[in-house]
Amino acid sequence: MRSLLRFITCGSVDDGKSTLIGHMLYDAKLLFADQEKALELDSKLGSRGGEIDYSLLLDGLLAEREQGITIDVAYRYFTTDHRSFIVADTPGHEEYTRNMAVGASFADLAIILVDATKGVITQTKRHARICALMGVKNLVLAVNKMDLINFNEVRFTKIKNDFLQLIEEFRLESVQAIPVSATNGDNITRKSENTPWYDGLALLPYLEVVDIGHEQKQNEFLMPVQRVSRPNHTFRGFQGQIEAGVVAVGDEITTLPSYEKAKVKSILVTDREVQSASAGQPVTIQLHREVDVSRGCVLTTDQNIAVADLFTAQILWMDDTELEVGKNYLIKVGTKIIPSTIVAIHHKVDINTGQHLVTDKITKNELATCDIALSEKIVFDSFDRNEALGNFILIDRITNMTAACGVIKEAVLDEKNVIWQQTDVTREVRAEQKGQKPLTLWFTGLSGSGKSTLANEVEKRLLSFGYHTMLLDGDNVRLGLNKDLGFDEIGRIENIRRIAEVAKLMNDAGLITLTSFISPFEQERRKAQQIVGESYIEIYISTPLEVCEKRDVKGLYQKARAQEIADFTGISSPYEKPTNPHIEIDTSNISLEEATDYIVKEVLKALA
Amino acid sequence: MKELTHLDQLEAEAIYIIREVAAECENPVMLYSIGKDSSVMLHLAMKAFYPEKPPFPFMHIDTTWKFKEMIEFRDRRANELGIEMIVHSNEEGLEQNINPFDHGSAYTDIMKTQALKDGLNKYGFTAAFGGGRRDEEKSRAKERIFSFRNKNHAWDPKNQRPEMWKQFNTKIHKGESMRVFPISNWTEKDIWQYIRRENIDIVPLYFAKERPVVYREGNYVMVDDERMRLEPNEEILMKEVRFRTLGCYPLTGGVESKAVTLDEIIEETLGAVTSERTTRVIDQEAVGSMERRKREGYF
Numbered sequence: 001m002r003s004l005l006r007f008i009t010c011g012s013v014d015d016g017k018s019t020l021i022g023h024m025l026y027d028a029k030l031l032f033a034d035q036e037k038a039l040e041l042d043s044k045l046g047s048r049g050g051e052i053d054y055s056l057l058l059d060g061l062l063a064e065r066e067q068g069i070t071i072d073v074a075y076r077y078f079t080t081d082h083r084s085f086i087v088a089d090t091p092g093h094e095e096y097t098r099n100m101a102v103g104a105s106f107a108d109l110a111i112i113l114v115d116a117t118k119g120v121i122t123q124t125k126r127h128a129r130i131c132a133l134m135g136v137k138n139l140v141l142a143v144n145k146m147d148l149i150n151f152n153e154v155r156f157t158k159i160k161n162d163f164l165q166l167i168e169e170f171r172l173e174s175v176q177a178i179p180v181s182a183t184n185g186d187n188i189t190r191k192s193e194n195t196p197w198y199d200g201l202a203l204l205p206y207l208e209v210v211d212i213g214h215e216q217k218q219n220e221f222l223m224p225v226q227r228v229s230r231p232n233h234t235f236r237g238f239q240g241q242i243e244a245g246v247v248a249v250g251d252e253i254t255t256l257p258s259y260e261k262a263k264v265k266s267i268l269v270t271d272r273e274v275q276s277a278s279a280g281q282p283v284t285i286q287l288h289r290e291v292d293v294s295r296g297c298v299l300t301t302d303q304n305i306a307v308a309d310l311f312t313a314q315i316l317w318m319d320d321t322e323l324e325v326g327k328n329y330l331i332k333v334g335t336k337i338i339p340s341t342i343v344a345i346h347h348k349v350d351i352n353t354g355q356h357l358v359t360d361k362i363t364k365n366e367l368a369t370c371d372i373a374l375s376e377k378i379v380f381d382s383f384d385r386n387e388a389l390g391n392f393i394l395i396d397r398i399t400n401m402t403a404a405c406g407v408i409k410e411a412v413l414d415e416k417n418v419i420w421q422q423t424d425v426t427r428e429v430r431a432e433q434k435g436q437k438p439l440t441l442w443f444t445g446l447s448g449s450g451k452s453t454l455a456n457e458v459e460k461r462l463l464s465f466g467y468h469t470m471l472l473d474g475d476n477v478r479l480g481l482n483k484d485l486g487f488d489e490i491g492r493i494e495n496i497r498r499i500a501e502v503a504k505l506m507n508d509a510g511l512i513t514l515t516s517f518i519s520p521f522e523q524e525r526r527k528a529q530q531i532v533g534e535s536y537i538e539i540y541i542s543t544p545l546e547v548c549e550k551r552d553v554k555g556l557y558q559k560a561r562a563q564e565i566a567d568f569t570g571i572s573s574p575y576e577k578p579t580n581p582h583i584e585i586d587t588s589n590i591s592l593e594e595a596t597d598y599i600v601k602e603v604l605k606a607l608a
Numbered sequence: 609m610k611e612l613t614h615l616d617q618l619e620a621e622a623i624y625i626i627r628e629v630a631a632e633c634e635n636p637v638m639l640y641s642i643g644k645d646s647s648v649m650l651h652l653a654m655k656a657f658y659p660e661k662p663p664f665p666f667m668h669i670d671t672t673w674k675f676k677e678m679i680e681f682r683d684r685r686a687n688e689l690g691i692e693m694i695v696h697s698n699e700e701g702l703e704q705n706i707n708p709f710d711h712g713s714a715y716t717d718i719m720k721t722q723a724l725k726d727g728l729n730k731y732g733f734t735a736a737f738g739g740g741r742r743d744e745e746k747s748r749a750k751e752r753i754f755s756f757r758n759k760n761h762a763w764d765p766k767n768q769r770p771e772m773w774k775q776f777n778t779k780i781h782k783g784e785s786m787r788v789f790p791i792s793n794w795t796e797k798d799i800w801q802y803i804r805r806e807n808i809d810i811v812p813l814y815f816a817k818e819r820p821v822v823y824r825e826g827n828y829v830m831v832d833d834e835r836m837r838l839e840p841n842e843e844i845l846m847k848e849v850r851f852r853t854l855g856c857y858p859l860t861g862g863v864e865s866k867a868v869t870l871d872e873i874i875e876e877t878l879g880a881v882t883s884e885r886t887t888r889v890i891d892q893e894a895v896g897s898m899e900r901r902k903r904e905g906y907f
Contacts, residue, residue, distance in 0.1 A: 003611055003612070003617075004613075004614035004617045004618070005614065027869070072748050072750050072765070072768060073750070075742045075748045075749050075792075075793065076743075076749065077742070077743050077793075077795045079795075082612075084614040086793055101770065101772065102771055102772060105771075105772040105773045106773070134772070134773075135773075173888055198815050215887070224625070226627045226628060226631055227627055227630060227631040227660065229657060229659075229660045230659035230660075231659055231661070235659060235660075238654075239627055240627075241620060241623075241624050248788035268658060268659075270619070270656070270658065271625065271654070271658035271659075280612045280616070280617065280620055281612070281616075281620060282620045282623040282624060282627075282656070283620075284658070295631050318770050330779070332775050332777070335628075337629070337632075337836070341657075359663040377903055388774070391768075391773045391775065392775065393772060393777060395777055399778070400779040400780060400781065401769060401777075402769045402770050402771075402772075402777045405770065405772040405773075426695050466655075466759045503836070547678075
């Protein structure tokens with residue numbers, strides 16, 4: 001049976017890419033008769049004196065280009081006696097880099113076209129770089145238009161060497177340079193008499209035999225779990241595609257990230273029960289005992305796979321909006337999807353020259369090396385070692401667009417790594433990870449005004465909207481952190497200072513803090529505002545004293561009137577009304593729900 | 609390690625895609641048109657989850673003008689396989705008696721496209737598998753495997769999500785959906801070879817049999833029931849015919865054939881693709897090159 005080769009062609013229209021593919025299909029008799037005839041007829045109508053213009057085969061593409069959709073990859077299919085081929089036609093222009101990457105990500109091999117009259121140019125380097133980034137390990141350099149340089153071997157060798165030097169930095173499995181003339185058909189399907197000095201195969205015969213993917217990077221068994229199948233209580237199978245190695249019934253495997261060991265009880269390749277299965281096959285594996293495995297976990301015999309929450313990666317930014325350090329994206333690695341944050345950009349890579357540039361701004365179609373932090377430890381590997389566990393996409397959480405793709409270089413395992421220094425993980429980074437703006441909602445008002453009840457309700461409401469909050473009140477502060485403080489003036493000032501400092505720390509952690517304290521003095525509140533900074537939102541619960549005293553939930557007013565409590569705010573100690581609170585509400589005549597609605601509405605404005 | 613054949617690789621790719629949808633999409637459905645591509649897709653779904661049944665329902669958009677044999681086949685297969693088969697028709701269109709004889713392209717729009725959108729909306733499906741292939745037509749050649757659709761089910765070819773490796777982005781907002789094409793990379797030849805390899809059950813209409821037909825615009829159109837309208841000069845003939853594609857019977861042309869086994873059909877169909885095209889170019893040389901290609905083992 002034949003195997004399948006997926007390849008991509010890179011080069012601008014001028015390089016003769018369309019002509020090359022067209023001529024290959026024509027010469028190899030891979031066209032339907034009508035296509036062939038139409039081609040000959042079309043060519044006669046053209047301006048080339050009746051000679052066949054093979055690029056017309058890709059004419060459909062050109063027509064589509066006028067409608068503006070050929071910026072994208074198109075796939076075509078053909079079969080010879082030896083192999084089935086899928087070729088992705090990709091745009092070569094820099095502005096469509098991401099679309100070329102789409103094609104390259106699926107290819108085993110890339111044909112990079114160079115015009116013999118021009119040699120290796122900037123664009124050649126860009127194409128090679130994108131192919132290398134996306135994991136294309138086999139390259140063919142097609143030096144085209146050899147007829148225009150009289151099939152000059154010296155010139156060909158010079159171009160070949162320039163190219164080999166250019167791709168030196170990439171890890172490749174095979175590279176073949178072929179001198180061709182796409183227009184005349186030299187070395188397309190048959191060895192050309194014009195290049196007696198060339199001892200390799202012509203292009204199509206080469207594609208038919210080139211060995212793909214046999215240089216196994218690692219032979220240990222590895223399968224990311226796509227889903228767990230439980231049709232009944234006796235069957236629990238882990239479904240996925242084997243990405244590397246071989247597995248057999250009776251083998252002991254490790255589950256990651258739970259690090260449990262279990263033996264393989266049975267293997268199904270689709271609906272067939274087998275004794276062993278190997279890379280590329282879709283399987284359902286049962287283990288001999290219960291393990292903690294779900295989608296996103298990995299079954300393997302490899303002991304060297306990382307389970308970590310931080311890695312360095314090379315990414316291709318694809319979104320119209322530019323990369324934001326600290327912004328939260330969903331990342332898909334293997335079969336796992338979790339929140340992640342780009343915590344630092346090391347440098348940008350000039351896509352043409354490979355030069356490293358220090359920057360904090362990455363825009364569409366740019367390559368960058370950066371550090372990505374994950375919300376939990378997951379299983380991954382370097383792309384070089386393991387393609388399936390080493391590539392990923394980032395998804396914008398608001399637009400759902402695929403914002404970037406990337407490949408993992410290495411895990412950052414050392415907690416003391418520079419990345420975790422205060423300069424890198426900032427308040428903004430933490431807040432972005434939670435997708436919110438940290439605020440301190442400072443509730444102030446008389447005892448019994450409804451502060452605590454409202455703070456509680458507001459917190460519940462914010463939580464239900466997905467915000468991350470923390471409530472500080474007398475109960476959790478006075479009984480713990482401030483247990484050592486008395487109720488005298490010094491104690492009260494220190495109490496408020498500490499609360500403000502804690503609120504600020506909570507804000508730094510990315511949280512929305514709600515504080516509920518009488519905080520009667522304007523000077524203390526200003527001090528708190530100073531500590532907390534811009535995030536400070538003062539919410540004055542302006543319920544009048546008469547109402548509060550009438551409510552007297554805890555019987556404190558009664559005690560204060562009876563002079564059993566000294567310095568009671570509103571009775572024996574003043575409450576200085578806030579002069580300019582952000583939000584003010586009197587709860588005398590409205591329900592708890594109405595009051596909560598109002599405050600939440602105002603808070604959401606501040607959060608927007 | 610043995611190398612997978614190209615059919616094995618295509619099968620593995622399709623199964624991976626089908627499982628991803630089951631794992632990630634909230635409420636998927638597999639569209640089932642009863643044709644050969646759908647039969648392959650259904651077969652792949654059965655294999656993908658074995659011994660479990662596919663964890664999603666199937667849906668057939670029924671114009672009510674399908675061949676009787678198609679409907680029988682659909683119901684029989686659903687029953688044999690124990691899968692849930694939703695049949696959805698545009699009731700409004702039926703009430704208005706929208707039919708292929710009087711309404712032309714409006715018929716297709718109302719009874720197929722509109723019916724499909726309504727069906728997807730009715731059940732709130734967030735992802736729908738389709739049997740489309742990239743070798744079928746130019747626009748399909750450009751479409752992603754996971755093809756995002758907005759609230760109106762519309763495709764925006766200029767703004768497709770990049771699709772890398774096997775990392776499919778299935779995220780959508782409420783009301784939006786995904787069309788998913790697991791057999792995108794299969795060619796017609798792959799489909800037939802896979803049907804043979806896997807011995808997949810297909811509608812008997814693909815096999816030659818004596819059937820009542822009328823000759824209309826170069827094709828044999830089957831008189832499948834009494835609703836068929838005959839032109840004044842048409843008469844019903846009994847001819848040994850088979851169908852290469854299946855759809856609404858008044859709109860589907862059959863060809864004369866003697867192919868009654870899968871091998872014969874494959875031989876004839878694969879040959880027919882070329883000869884059908886060749887007949888458009890009335891030229892001996894082209895026919896000759898066709899023969900040469902056959903000799904060289906193209907098919």
